[in-house]
Amino acid sequence: MNTAGTIDRPLTHDPQKQAPMKPSASEPAGSATEDVTTTGANDSRQNRNREMQLIPEALARAHMRERLHEAERERQAVRLAAARRMQRRAERASLRARRALAMAVMH
DSSP states (O other), rough: OOOOOOOOOOSSSSSSSSSOOOOOTTTTOSSHHHHHHHHHHHHHHHHHHHHHHHHHHHHHHHHHHHHHHHHHHHHHHHHHHHHHHHHHHHHHHHHHHHHHHHHHOOO
C-alpha cells in the first residue's frame, strides 16, 4: 500500500526525504496562505518535538520524587529503630532502679 503521509504524520521524519509542498493552481504565486499552512505544520511538529524533549525531564522528576520518598521512608525506619532502642534502654534502667529501691528497702 503506497499512501502519502499528511503534514502532521509524514511517511518519514527526515525533512530531506519529504516531498516539497506544491502551490495550488487556484492561488497566485507568492501568496501568504502557503506560508500559513507550513507554519501550522511546523508549530505542530515543534510541539511534538518539545513534548518528546520534555519526556526525559519528566522521567527524571518522577525518579527524583521516588528517591526522595524512599529516603524519607529510610529516615523513618532509622528513627523508629532508635526509638525502640531508647525504649528498651529506659525499661532496663527502670528495672535497675526498682531493684535498687527494693534492695534498699530490704536492708
